[in-house]
Amino acid sequence: MFRTRFHRREFLTRSSLIALAPSVPVFLARAASAAETSYDGRILVVIQLSGGNDGINTVVPYTDEGYAKHRDKLRLPTEQLIKVNDQVGLHPSLRPMADLLEDGRLAIVQGVGYPNPNRSHDVSMAIWHTARMDRDEHKTFGWLGRAMDERPVPADGAPHAVLLGDDSPPVALRGRRSTSVALANLQDLKLASRPTLPDHRLAAAPGQDQNQDDDLAAFARRAALDAYATADLIENVTQNVANDRSAYPATQLAERLKSVAQLIKANFGTPVYYAIQPGYDTHAVQLPTHARLLRELAGALKAFLDDLRTARLDDRVLVLCFSEFGRRVQEDASLGTDHGTAGPVFLAGPRVAAGMVGPTPSLIDLEDGDLKAAIDFRQVYATILHQWLGITSPGVLTNSFELLPIFNA
Amino acid sequence: MDSWEPWQPSADEPWDLRRVVHLHRRAAFAATWKEIRRDLDDGPHAAIDRLLKGDSRVEGVPDDFEKMAGVIGDAAVGLGNVNRLKAWWFYRMLFTPDPLGERLTLMWHNHFATSNVKIEDAALMRRQNAVLRTCARAPFGEMLRRMAKDPALLLWLDAEVNRKEHPNENLAREIMELFTLGVGNYTENDIKEVARALTGHTVKDGEFRHAARDHDDGEKTIFQQTGRWSGDDVVRLLLEHPATARRLAFRICEQFMGEGNVDQAALDELANGLRARELDIGWAAATVLHSAAFFSERNLRNRVLAPVEYLVGALCALEVFDPPPSTLLLAERSANLGQDLFYPPNVFGWPGGRAWLTSRAIIGRTNFATALVAGALHHPSHPFDAAALAEGHGASEVADQRTFFSQLLLGRANPPDGLSHDDTLDRYVASLLASPEAQLA
Structure with missing residues (x-):
């Protein structure tokens, strides 16, 4: 069912979410790239490696005598590693990411963790999501949600953050005012037929929302309003990408990053995208699973950045890959590894200072059989907030953290 | 047990249409008009006890329900096809005489959240499901x-x-x-x-x-x-x-x-x-x-319906029993709305509550409502006849028919204001189902 442009504009200008925006169709009016001079056009894409990635077999300290000592069945042969320097080599599945590294588009921050590491998936993920150590704060707001609270509503009424996938947006994206949505693919955001509830019925009465955040009926109306605004935006976006010629591997993560690229190419206003790659909880028979996961990750990441480079949009994009914890140094009895502590974080994009950041964690000098974290993950966050998103308000991370040399000066 | 004092209807809080609909939307998969009328007449005790005993549903329930369900489940397991196993569960939920039992089974599936993503064995998933159902109460x-x-x-x-x-x-x-x-x-x-x-x-x-x-x-x-x-x-x-x-x-x-x-x-x-x-x-x-x-x-109306509750509830209330909708399609729709049976997102199960109402899910629910009245949930397509259902329950005037559907689906005579009365009755039903109010129970 086609709607006239008039109908769409009428809808956009009438709905409260969009009321803050200029009444011209912003996608058409907004300049395609303002990134050089402003933080506004910049985009952060987060890839969450769920389950606890085995960082030791990802960025392998092959000359550390502890590697052979603790990894008997899981040790990757030195000759198969992609050597980065005389200390570490990348897992052989990471060839596309090694290419990014050589090409100056990948930084690897080593040994990232936090004090008093927690080995529960749930709790550790909540710590990374919220950047708060206090459990009472784990169900409140996420670090990106708080960061986006500092931003105005994106000009075209797009949400601040989009999760590509089947899950709900993670706590990391939850903000007090900022908005986040989940979508599996762009097709999921099209309405077969618009229901006849007029928009003013969906929108809460003026002044109602601010004071009644807990009113479920108001929440449901606002959620419906957001949903239909999103549907209208997507209808517009997908018309622009019909002649897409990029080459992504046939994996779920690549599909999701491709959708992100489509939204970016269509100048969608969302500054934060989020994708989750599950499966890293490798307690048993780890080698084949881990190789597949890393191959999917590296292939998808490279295709995504190349696609955006072709479109001359990659200058606006930074990708962050993290996992809730690394794994135990000592392998377990079932050809796998148990929950550990510190691990590597990847940052990718043409603006990063390519190479290794931070000391390589020792596999001999351990704490309780786990790696010692040399870098606090909140240093990574602080650097991204300050130097990539231009958000310096102290409330986002509470304390100040020493920034890392992640970006080219 | 001060907090859980038994309820006695009063002038302020009467046993009325709203509360009958509340009971069935909250504890079952909604109810047909006949079941609503029956419970309204019999009073809350009888209505609740029927749910607890597992014989609240009368319409649409085949005489040989357990036998039919067994055949469908066996076939799914025989083929090793988990999509068919999801369809089997939807068949159970749509046609069971015991909707509370199925709701509790869903609760346990969420509690012992086991995902076939790792098990990859329809037989084991069905076996677990049977335990959850047998021990549900x-x-x-x-x-x-x-x-x-x-x-x-x-x-x-x-x-x-x-x-x-x-x-x-x-x-x-x-x-x-x-x-x-x-x-x-x-x-x-x-x-x-x-x-x-x-x-x-x-x-x-x-x-x-x-x-x-x-x-x-x-x-x-x-x-x-x-x-x-x-x-x-x-x-x-x-x-x-x-x-x-x-x-x-x-x-x-x-x-x-x-x-x-x-x-x-x-x-x-x-x-x-x-x-x-x-x-x-x-x-x-x-x-x-x-x-x-x-x-x-x-x-009343302050809990978000989970996708399965929403989908099955809409079909039961509207008596979409014969011919039966494609339960394979229902399972797909449910996954699209965020609840993929036998595949909870992680060991914590589905987050539930407000997290169900993502943009994608709301668009998906809206598209489901459109598909339901268009008959697109059937193979082959079988459009929903709203007027026939309303007439069958004594509503022959157009205005009465609109009131009937609002009562049936939302438990009140007044539809959400602003619903267009220029729409066809079918579109009106779809809009009712898609309304923010209908996502709550």
């Missing part, structure tokens, strides 16, 4: 004893390799954090010791096996009690622990009570009642459903 001990040896659950938590040399702490942690005590009610040492007690529990050829050779039969100290505890002892210690009752009370309330309507005192009272009755889940469900709190004004 039982004292929790029966459930926990069986789940502690359920092959799918054990595979999900990597119990294949669980020997005394290498106890599986993951298994111990999840059993305590998710299935019984909840986080914060045990120490890291308890995890280690419970893991030792569970050594030897494993799965061989799709069956539970206790390998005595691999069991660590030394002394363990669990919750400050020392003994040569076995896996069965762990189950007993967990059942005795007060935190287990609290977690079960939380699950029941999450299922049947609206947002923010259960305070700590109410939760504790329900937990105490459970402890005094061997954690009898049927008692807890009956207590909540009979309570004044359940029927109180502030408990």
Whole structure:
């Protein structure tokens, strides 16, 4: 069912979410790239490696005598590693990411963790999501949600953050005012037929929302309003990408990053995208699973950045890959590894200072059989907030953290 | 039990259409018009007791329901096809005489959230599902004893390799954090010791096996009690622990009570009642459903319907039974709305509540409503005849028909204001189903 442009504009200008925006169709009016001079056009894409990635077999300290000592069945042969320097080599599945590294588009921050590491998936993920150590704060707001609270509503009424996938947006994206949505693919955001509830019925009465955040009926109306605004935006976006010629591997993560690229190419206003790659909880028979996961990750990441480079949009994009914890140094009895502590974080994009950041964690000098974290993950966050998103308000991370040399000066 | 006083209808809070619809949308999969009228006439006690006994549904229920369900389930397992197993469960939910039983089974599926993403075995998933259903109302001990040896659950938590040399702490942690005590009610040492007690529990050829050779039969100290505890002892210690009752009370309330309507005192009272009755889940469900709190004004329409509840509820209320909709398509729709049966997102299950109402889900629910009236949930397509349903229940005038659907779906005569009266009746029904109000129960 086609709607006239008039109908769409009428809808956009009438709905409260969009009321803050200029009444011209912003996608058409907004300049395609303002990134050089402003933080506004910049985009952060987060890839969450769920389950606890085995960082030791990802960025392998092959000359550390502890590697052979603790990894008997899981040790990757030195000759198969992609050597980065005389200390570490990348897992052989990471060839596309090694290419990014050589090409100056990948930084690897080593040994990232936090004090008093927690080995529960749930709790550790909540710590990374919220950047708060206090459990009472784990169900409140996420670090990106708080960061986006500092931003105005994106000009075209797009949400601040989009999760590509089947899950709900993670706590990391939850903000007090900022908005986040989940979508599996762009097709999921099209309405077969618009229901006849007029928009003013969906929108809460003026002044109602601010004071009644807990009113479920108001929440449901606002959620419906957001949903239909999103549907209208997507209808517009997908018309622009019909002649897409990029080459992504046939994996779920690549599909999701491709959708992100489509939204970016269509100048969608969302500054934060989020994708989750599950499966890293490798307690048993780890080698084949881990190789597949890393191959999917590296292939998808490279295709995504190349696609955006072709479109001359990659200058606006930074990708962050993290996992809730690394794994135990000592392998377990079932050809796998148990929950550990510190691990590597990847940052990718043409603006990063390519190479290794931070000391390589020792596999001999351990704490309780786990790696010692040399870098606090909140240093990574602080650097991204300050130097990539231009958000310096102290409330986002509470304390100040020493920034890392992640970006080219 | 101050918080769970039984309800008596009053002039302020009468047993009316709203509350009958509330009961069925909250505790079942909505109800047909005849069932609503029947319960309105018979009063709340009869209505609630029918739900608890498992014979509340009359329309659409085939005489040989269990036999039919068995044939469909066997076929799914025979083909090893989990999509057909999802369809089988939708068949059960649509045609069962016992919707509360299916709702509780869903609750347990979320509680013991086991995903076929790792099991990859339709037979084991169905077997687990059968345990969840059989023990749905039982004292929790029966459930926990069986789940502690359920092959799918054990595979999900990597119990294949669980020997005394290498106890599986993951298994111990999840059993305590998710299935019984909840986080914060045990120490890291308890995890280690419970893991030792569970050594030897494993799965061989799709069956539970206790390998005595691999069991660590030394002394363990669990919750400050020392003994040569076995896996069965762990189950007993967990059942005795007060935190287990609290977690079960939380699950029941999450299922049947609206947002923010259960305070700590109410939760504790329900937990105490459970402890005094061997954690009898049927008692807890009956207590909540009979309570004044359940029927109180502030408990009406303040819980977000889960996707399955929304989909099946819409079809049941609208009597979309014959010809039956494609349950394969329903399973797909449900996954699209965020609830992929047999594939909970992680060990914590589905987040539920407001998290159900993502943009994508709302668009998906809206598209479902459109598909339902267009007949696109059937193979071949079979459009919904709104006028025929309304006329069958005595509403022949156009205005009466609109009122009828608002009463049937929302429990009130006035539709959400602003619904277009220029629409066809079918479109009107779709808009009602898609309305924000219809996402709540």
